[in-house]
Amino acid sequence: MEPFKIMEIKQSIFEDNDQQANQLRESLKAEKTFLLNLMSSPGAGKTTTLVKTLEILKNEMRLGILEADIDSDVDAHSISKTGVKVIQLHTGGMCHLDADMTKQGLLGLGTEDVDCAILENVGNLVCPAEFDTGASKNAMILSVPEGDDKPLKYPLMFSIVDVLLINKIDVLPYFDFDLETVKEHVKKLNPNIRVIPISARTGEGIEEWANWLRTEVKLWNEK
Ligand SMILES: Nc1nc2c(ncn2[C@@H]2O[C@H](COP(=O)(O)OP(=O)(O)O)[C@@H](O)[C@H]2O)c(=O)[nH]1
Ligand SMILES: [Mg+2]
DSSP: OOSSOOOOOOOSOHHHHHHHHHHHHHHHHHTTOEEEEEEESTTSSHHHHHHHHHHHHTTTSOEEEEEEESSOOHHHHHHHTTTOEEEEEEOTTOSSOOHHHHHHHHHHHOOTTOSEEEEEOOSOSSHHHHSOOOOSEEEEEEEGGGOTTHHHHOHHHHHHOSEEEEEOGGGGGGSOOOHHHHHHHHHHHOTTOEEEEOOTTTOTTHHHHHHHHHHHHHHHHHO
């Protein structure tokens, strides 16, 4: 027995959320809006990567960004400097967005003129993995300073994403982070995952990532 108390306080809303998520996905499909759900720990580089990505894609598709946080609007400030439309969402203490909150955010943003919406989810490797937001695809960022053991510690997150960006590869020489070990662990959890090493600082790998996103948006809006 553990020397401390463990409480299960999760609300049982899973069934309902899955249904709402599927409905949202269908309506986004009908209006030809792709939605990417971007997740990571705080500080892994979501906002920095987004800014770099928007610089590449903003002249070829209509983009819209949802910035979700418990509080503050610093990320929306960073995004708005790119000229891309953005909305800041405060979750009132919630550590993730569910499908209904995502839908409210999309309504606030306005998606009629958006081909690709990107949700920067609340920084956290646990709760966001448990809630389907209704996104077309899920992406996550693991950054080098976090360590190469994270797929072992947070397997659910690594198993539900379509693409994993390994960010901050510019600092690889200063950390004992083994890229190949991460890839191995991740492929065991999720054989179809696409892994792309990037540096949002130097721009390395950002073209490959932008290409992945470009292709997925095209497929979504064609079918
Ligand atoms: N060295 C390095 N620093 C980075 C990179 N990407 C982001 N950062 C820094 O990491 C910190 C957190 O980045 P941010 O984008 O705010 O992370 P977020 O909390 O996931 O949105 C900032 O100080 C960034 O400048 C990178 O590729 N290399
Ligand atoms: Mg951020």
